[in-house]
Amino acid sequence: MEELAGKVAVVTGAASGIGLALTRTFLGDGMKVVMADIEAPALEAAIAGLDEGAEVEPFVCDVREEAQVEALRDRAVERFGGVHVVCNNAGVAGGGPIWTATREDWDWVLGVNLYGVINGVRAFTPMLIEQGEGHIVNTASIAGMISMPWGGTYNVSKHGVVTLSETLWADLQLAGATNVGVSVLCPGWVQTRIHESARNRPATGGDRPEPTEEQQLMMAHIGGLIAEGLNPLQVAAMVRDAVREQRFYILTHPHWNPLLEDRFGRILAGELPGNGALPGMGEAAEEG
Numbered sequence: 001m002e003e004l005a006g007k008v009a010v011v012t013g014a015a016s017g018i019g020l021a022l023t024r025t026f027l028g029d030g031m032k033v034v035m036a037d038i039e040a041p042a043l044e045a046a047i048a049g050l051d052e053g054a055e056v057e058p059f060v061c062d063v064r065e066e067a068q069v070e071a072l073r074d075r076a077v078e079r080f081g082g083v084h085v086v087c088n089n090a091g092v093a094g095g096g097p098i099w100t101a102t103r104e105d106w107d108w109v110l111g112v113n114l115y116g117v118i119n120g121v122r123a124f125t126p127m128l129i130e131q132g133e134g135h136i137v138n139t140a141s142i143a144g145m146i147s148m149p150w151g152g153t154y155n156v157s158k159h160g161v162v163t164l165s166e167t168l169w170a171d172l173q174l175a176g177a178t179n180v181g182v183s184v185l186c187p188g189w190v191q192t193r194i195h196e197s198a199r200n201r202p203a204t205g206g207d208r209p210e211p212t213e214e215q216q217l218m219m220a221h222i223g224g225l226i227a228e229g230l231n232p233l234q235v236a237a238m239v240r241d242a243v244r245e246q247r248f249y250i251l252t253h254p255h256w257n258p259l260l261e262d263r264f265g266r267i268l269a270g271e272l273p274g275n276g277a278l279p280g281m282g283e284a285a286e287e288g
């Protein structure tokens, strides 16, 4: 979709980080944006920080809930008359050895990161096909391409988002809906609040064990790597360009591509998996 001015974007997770940067970038291109997020005060604060007169519509919703994502679509159509670009971007992260993740950990991370995207794809794709134009951007991660240690629930959710997006693209081609584009965003470290995701974790009534000292150390270390990551606005510009140029894979850290080559090389050579560690993560294991 080359011309973005005057078109409408829906962005989930828009109150912070990459979602807020996408909002700013799309507004800069003359688009109208429906900003969806679970955190109402953060959404309000984010909107207060935008330029006066920005054409935005806030919508508080939990992307885990199908009916709330359908209501998001309906609100976007009601307010702006249609939707052209959909960014299924809301996400959360948890960490620890995969066998220690509780059922609630799995439900929360898969609920937001994977079912959030599933709900977005189900709610919006038929209307984009019908209007013969549109683009869906699903936020995965480099963790959707490799299997980093301690990222079990997150890795599974993000690998799911990559294959969901590839399948969506293939199904659209098969259906002849070639004017509906798809991209999957696979960032490395980006300066956001993802390492503070627990702020949005709903209380489920179950016992939540305090993070171990080892887990706290790893989270603090990852917080440091994220603080040195890309500016979210750089990532948002890559997304905008991919939408315009119909590019599918958005890899924000091309110098990490050897990690992907290593994985597929091992698969094809019948070797054991690598340790999946991202640059900088090994040092945390040594500190721990």
Ligand SMILES: NC(=O)c1ccc[n+]([C@@H]2O[C@H](COP(=O)([O-])OP(=O)(O)OC[C@H]3O[C@@H](n4cnc5c(N)ncnc54)[C@H](O)[C@@H]3O)[C@@H](O)[C@H]2O)c1
Binding pocket: 012, 013, 014, 015, 016, 017, 018, 019, 036, 037, 038, 039, 042, 061, 062, 063, 064, 089, 090, 091, 092, 112, 113, 139, 140, 141, 142, 186, 187, 188, 189, 190, 191, 192, 193, 194, 195, 196, 197, 200, 226, 229
């Ligand atoms: N920051 C990174 O280094 C990095 C790397 C790879 C992928 N990502 C992905 O980027 C996406 C955006 O995250 P971010 O890094 O900007 O983090 P962030 O924490 O700054 O922003 C995430 C937003 O999602 C919202 N959210 C959480 N649960 C929600 C729910 N159930 N319904 C609706 N909104 C919800 C949060 O309130 C928050 O505003 C996520 O999918 C994340 O996994 C981030």
